[in-house]
Amino acid sequence: MRATDVLRIYGESVKRHLLAVTLVLIGVLAGSVITVVAPLYYKDFFDVLAQNGDIGERIEILRRIILAILALGFVSFIGWRTASFGMQHLASRVVANLRERAFAHLIHHSQRFFTSTFTGTLVQRVNRFANGYDRIADRVVYDIIPIIVQVVGVIWILASIQPVMAVIIVLWTALFLAANYSFARWKLKYDIAGTAQDSKTTGTLADIITNQSAVEAHGSHAFEQSRYGAQVATQMHMTRFRWNLAQSFDSIQALLIVVVEFAVFYVGVGLWAKGEFSIGTFVLVQAYIIRLSDRLWSFSRLIRDVYDSFADAKEMVEIMQAPHEVSNMPDAQTIAHVKGDIRFDHVSFSYNAQTIIDNFTTTIKAGERIALVGPSGAGKSTVVKLLFRFYDPTKGDLLIDGCSIRELSLNSLRQTLSLVPQDPALFHRSLMENIRYGKPEASDEEVLYAARLAHCDEFIDVLPAKYETLVGERGIKLSGGERQRVALARAFLRNAPIIVLDEATSSLDSESERYIQQALGELMKERTTLVIAHRLSTIRSMDRIIVMNKGRIIEDGSHDELLKKKGLYTKLWGLQQGGFIPSAINQ
Ligand SMILES: Nc1ncnc2c1ncn2[C@@H]1O[C@H](COP(=O)(O)OP(=O)(O)O)[C@@H](O)[C@H]1O
Ligand SMILES: [Mg+2]
Structure with missing residues (x-):
């Protein structure tokens, strides 16, 4: 069972809505590209402000720049709106289709399967599997695509304006992404264990509720309370440990941002002294750092979320890939008039x-x-x-x-x-x-x-x-x-x-x-x-x-x-x- 199996199954449901997918992609790409391009106009704006020259002419240029920023903002708005409407259209239909597909396979499993799997767990798996699509799709469209466009775009633009800055940003981004990725990978085992424990807690609850009358007849409320309590407590400890890890990592990220700000301004001042760095470039680089750190900040959370969703979906996909124990032979016969021997x-x-x-x-x-x-x-x-x-x-x-x-x-x-x-x-x-x-x-x-x-x-x-x-x-x-x-x-x-x-x-x-x-x-x-x-x-x-x-x-x-x-x-x-x-x- 690999992540690609999950993606393939999701893909089969998404494929039926190609128009919506295309609109979403166009919208997201437009919105993301504009996020990278707009700061170039801020740069020009501040460079014109800092020039000495004919005031009337400069006002004219500044107004044109503001209009361009306005136009870009409008296009970006349209892009993101299109994307979110497309995503809504997809989410509702794809989730419904996934539920139906999961059910269609599940219901044909054998009695052995159902007697050895908790009902509560199964119900939860169908839901998580369908909702997993929603989470993964959101992350891809609202995070992964914009991150790729921004990182590539920012580095490309900086390389042509100020190569030294490009190098700093490349190093910083690489460090940031690598740290996030390794952290998320390392933490993955704890996340998987967390999901498994969550299934166990739910299964226990469902089992007890199903047997409520036995609990009552035996007066075993306290016993069941402690059984369920034990599962909840285990889950709580596991969750707290994972959250603590995430918190510690966030602190490291915050430090990384402080460091890059310092590096950029320190080097920037040196370049400015040599006349190679304009006020506008300061604005441009600052705008990029803010936007990038905003995006990259939650990168480990993004990876975790995607992994979580995959882990959730995997449980159901395993069931969907497991062949039915009892099934029709390819050339199964039908008999119309049975004697009954x-x-x-x-x-x-x-x-x-x-x-x-x-x-x-x-x-x-x-x-x-x-x-x-x-x-x-x-x-x-x-x-x-x-x-x-x-x-x-x-x-x-x-x-x-x-x-x-x-x-x-x-x-x-x-x-x-x-x-x-x-x-x-x-x-x-x-x-x-x-x-x-x-x-x-x-x-x-x-x-x-x-x-x-x-x-x-x-x-x-x-x-x-x-x-x-x-x-x-x-x-x-x-x-x-x-x-x-x-x-x-x-x-x-x-x-x-x-x-x-x-x-x-x-x-x-x-x-x-x-x-x-x-x-x-x-x-x-x-x-x-x-x-x-x-x-x-x-x-x-x-x-x-x-x-x-x-x-x-x-x-x-x-x-x-x-x-x-x-x-x-x-x-x-x-x-x-x-x-x-x-x-x-x-x-
Ligand atoms: N789903 C199952 N998994 C494992 N063992 C089972 C299962 N169902 C029944 N058994 C076992 O098979 C044996 C025969 O069960 P069963 O056919 O229900 O007996 P009877 O109907 O004659 O009382 C019993 O020992 C029972 O414990
Ligand atoms: Mg019997």
């Missing part, structure tokens, strides 16, 4: 080093209804994630209707499947929108029908805003059972050929579950169904039961067959209390 062919998988799914092989025929049972942590949900291709298996293959799911387009694969997850999270949108998520083109009637099937209407009808109620972040304003029913309604609406229910009714009370079972029975008809369940009544009614433990299939058969085997299933069955398989048993 599923085959797990020697599938193994691990999140990290530990094997979670171990040589999982089974065939599920179209229309078959399968229960997947096993103790908690056995890998049941992971099997589902592999089927949806949230992750790719490390070994083996999954096939739908004989076609490897890697060869299917992701859209096509997911159209085929319908998932009611273990712990569904909802969007902070209305209930209507949340249910319609199962089938975006569904009519209101279809949505309401699906909601009725999933027994959502029972809790929705009593809400003041009914289907327009907003459910809070992640659906926090609903109970677990209510969220599950919304997820079920989505599945009813989606009507996909393969249905996967991952403990989909675990948070429902027995009564609502009994009602929903009937509806689920309808849903499962003539569809391949994979049910992860711990309620024996549900499991028993399935065609086949696959018993899993530690990522392996250990038993497979109908309820009666499995009971005869007197294995883990019998043990689970024997341990049943109140119709549930206990979620954790000792092996």
Whole structure:
């Protein structure tokens, strides 16, 4: 990851606004050149003042010079105005485009990516990346280009008027720039560490806020306060150290300016005595020193700002350059009429080093209804994630209707499947929108029908805003059972050929579950169904039961067959209390 990668990505967004870019460049160049040229007129002005000659003639010349200065001022004004309007035009559009591009790539990253990156950090990265353009563009246009034009222009003009002065200014500028640059480079490691710490502080804050209810339930406010406080304190120390460095450096710069003023005037007096230095030249050199030191003074800050922006942007660009873990193959296929055969062919998988799914092989025929049972942590949900291709298996293959799911387009694969997850999270949108998520083109009637099937209407009808109620972040304003029913309604609406229910009714009370079972029975008809369940009544009614433990299939058969085997299933069955398989048993 290099700075050029950041620039390339910014460049792609800027490129669409060539007219604005051209106007900005013309404006800035005009404004900067005039800053260098105008002092020449001051020089003439003072030289004419200091002459002895016909007063009327001199007044005439002086007036012409003032008019020229006025005209230059006006052109400079137009130049800078054009540049700032152009910059505004660019900033608003480019920042918006960068946000969209960052989002477009980010949203296709895999579950592994999102489970291992803090939400708060990601949100911040998208913003910093987009705003980084604004900061860098401002620095280039309002600082870097003017500095280059002024330094080159000043040295060029002085060289033709008074070479000794040119040499002094060249040496001074070089010293100034070199000192600034090395300082900024040296300090860079502290700046990068500062940015990283800032991300950490934000991440901590986001994590705590997300878990506010746990904080409250455990009365751990003080504990979290000190955790967050520790991050803030670390950041504070790092920031203070960096600011102190910058302050010390500023003092050195101030000294450098005093020294150049002295040198210029000391040498100037010598040259003046020899008649080689006019009053106007004093004015000219003084004007240049003031303008240059004004520009160069903040040069290290400028470098730091540019580096900071690059460092900020880099974090997001890394994400944008990271290939998506799960993506479409170049010639991915779509399947229109899915029968619903599923085959797990020697599938193994691990999140990290530990094997979670171990040589999982089974065939599920179209229309078959399968229960997947096993103790908690056995890998049941992971099997589902592999089927949806949230992750790719490390070994083996999954096939739908004989076609490897890697060869299917992701859209096509997911159209085929319908998932009611273990712990569904909802969007902070209305209930209507949340249910319609199962089938975006569904009519209101279809949505309401699906909601009725999933027994959502029972809790929705009593809400003041009914289907327009907003459910809070992640659906926090609903109970677990209510969220599950919304997820079920989505599945009813989606009507996909393969249905996967991952403990989909675990948070429902027995009564609502009994009602929903009937509806689920309808849903499962003539569809391949994979049910992860711990309620024996549900499991028993399935065609086949696959018993899993530690990522392996250990038993497979109908309820009666499995009971005869007197294995883990019998043990689970024997341990049943109140119709549930206990979620954790000792092996
Ligand atoms: N994103 C993840 N990263 C690392 N390990 C995970 C992740 N998700 C689940 N696991 C681990 O994989 C194992 C199986 O998890 P899971 O499939 O959810 O089990 P089940 O659904 O059978 O209870 C567990 O030991 C769990 O800790
Ligand atoms: Mg699970």
